[in-house]
Amino acid sequence: MRSKGSWAAAIVLAGAVLFALFPVYWIVLTAFRPRGEIFSHPVHLLPSSFTLDNLRYVWLGSETSQPVLPFLGTSLIVAGVSTVLSVLLGVACAYAMGRHKAGGRAFALWILSQRFLPAIALIVPLFILFRKFALFDTYSGLILLYTTIHLPMAVWLMLGFVQGLPGELEEAALIDGASYFGAFFRVALPLLRPGIAVTSIFVFLFSWNEFLFAYQLAGDEVATITVYLPRLRSAIAELYGEIAAASLLSVLPGIAFAWVMQRYLVRGITLGGGREL
Amino acid sequence: MKARTFGRIMIAPAAALFLAVGTGPLVYALYASLHSFPAEADAPPVYRGIGNFTDLPADPQFMKSVGVTALVMVLAVSLQLGLGFVLALALNRVERFRGAVMSLLLIPSAIAPIVAGIAWWMLFNTRTGPVNALLGLAGVSPVEWTVKMPWALVTIVTALVWQWTPFVAVILLGGLTTIPPSVLEAARLDGARSWQLLRHVTLPYLRPFFLVAGLLMIIEMVRLYEVPFYLTQGGPGNETVLSGIYLFKLAFNFRNFGGASAMALLFVVVLSAIASLYVRLVSGKKTEGRIA
Secondary structure, three states: OOOHHHHHHHHHHHHHHHHHHHHHHHHHHHHOOOHHHHOOOOOOOOOOOOOOHHHHHHHHOOOOOOOOHHHHHHHHHHHHHHHHHHHHHHHHHHHHHHHHOOOHHHHHHHHHHHHHOOHHHHHHHHHHHHHHOOOOOOHHHHHHHHHHHHHHHHHHHHHHHHHOOOOHHHHHHHHOOOOHHHHHHHHHHHHOHHHHHHHHHHHHHHHHHOOHHHHHOOOOOOOOHHHHHHHOOOOOOOOHHHHHHHHHHHHHHHHHHHHHHHHHHHHHHOOOOOOOO | OOHHHHHHHHHHHHHHHHHHHHHHHHHHHHHHHOEEOOOOOOOOOEEOOOHHHHHHHHOHHHHHHHHHHHHHHHHHHHHHHHHHHHHHHHHHHOOOOHHHHHHHHOHHHHOOHHHHHHHHHHHOOOOOOHHHHHHHHOOOOOOOHHHOOOHHHHHHHHHHHHHHHHHHHHHHHHHHOOOOHHHHHHHHHOOOOHHHHHHHHHHHHHHHHHHHHHHHHHHHHHOOOHHHHHHOOOOOOOOOOOHHHHHHHHHHHOOOHHHHHHHHHHHHHHHHHHHHHHHHHHOOOHHHHOOO
16 A cells, blocks of 8 residues: 555655756766757757767867777776776785784774775875876876775775675685685685675776876876866867767766666775674 | 784785875875975975974965865755655655665766766756756746856755765665664554654664764765866865865965875874774674664
8 A cells, every 4th residue: 555655755766866867867968969959049958859979079089179989998997907906905805804813903994094094185195106106197006096095995895795705615625625725716716706796896986987096196198087078178169068978988887887786885885884893 | 824824915915005005105294294395306305393284274275175165064964964864764665666766866976976077067057057947947047056156065065965865865774774663663553653753763773874974975075076176166266175176276286295295184184083983883883883
């Protein structure tokens, strides 16, 4: 039976979904809208004509915009490599912490504290140090950074999965003469595959979406998609269509991800906040 | 090999990285905050004690940025928590399609923050944006959202509410599901009206979840950069230069590395205080910490 309350709830949810999706709708709409229609008066709230021109301009480049593909490529390389690195280091670290209490509580708190070191607090020293060590505006510099800033999240997510793993199988392997490394690589790691998948998706998305470091510590030789987007904005040419088209390309991973991962999204962002230390 | 040795080998790479890229730079920031950096590239930094720290309160732009950040934080966080609570109650009420609805609602939190800035910049565009178009239907004349005060602040707060409210709702929903149905049932049998249930049963249960969500949002607001960077570019004038943006101005426009480091350390102290509170909350009593 439907009570008055659940109708109210349904209306609230419908309103919230509308509000959440309207900006996305507007980006999609603008991305596929001919230039004339973007500037027409009054503003058209609904789609009428359709064009691939904006997408073509950012894809191939034009007098006013660089081709987007190299930027997407850079993002893919930087996010991809740092994902592999932080998940590898994260799973090893989480396994030792979860199974062998390695590092103890102090180490666990130290890792958690990294999550609260705001990026903006590190950027000045990193700027100076990166220039000193020739890491400024390089792939290795940015990859090193992303690997480190997302490692706490990787460790905490993986810790949850390690704690959820029954220890008997590894103990059996150890009794059968396997080394600790053998038990980790042959027994635990295959069982942790779902956790590794979840963690990888998170680290990849956060790296892909990152703007601040990409903008301040790189951005010329090594420029990611998030750095590309503000470049399209100029005072002379109002490239709304191009900006929308490029934005659309850049949010596709996030949208795909939200769809698959809503169960884990909050845990990832709160860094496994509900788990005991 | 002992288990202890194995454990140390396994955590060593992560620990080394944290030292090199996290804690190391933090120590360097402490050094930088006590020095001034001459304009010539090769000149060594000059020690000046706590001068960089004492300069900050005397800097009107710094004080202004802190004030604006506090204002945005109070507005955004209270709206995120309030609307998030309503949304969580609604999500808790509806069983069908909950997963799909949550997926859709979480899209704003999953896309790049810079795109959140871009999207709202387009929506609030004076001539081509749908916000003014919709207001126009109601007979309101066009508002210059991102370039006039107080509207520029309104756009920033709107974007932040959009970005994070569903996320807050999902945390609070986690709290709602911890309330034992028997407790609600008992209160109902005792004749409690629904607002009394809300006030005396639901809200006390949700308190730790509100705290966790609120702290996460406060941290998010202190580190805020992308949305004002794109949406208002700190304007009009310096009206929406939030503390995150001012730190970069100090560092990269004014080349005041010492002052920027001092400001950064101030952030670290404030956020550490918030974080330790957060850690105490989530690692406290079991019933208090269960989220996600």
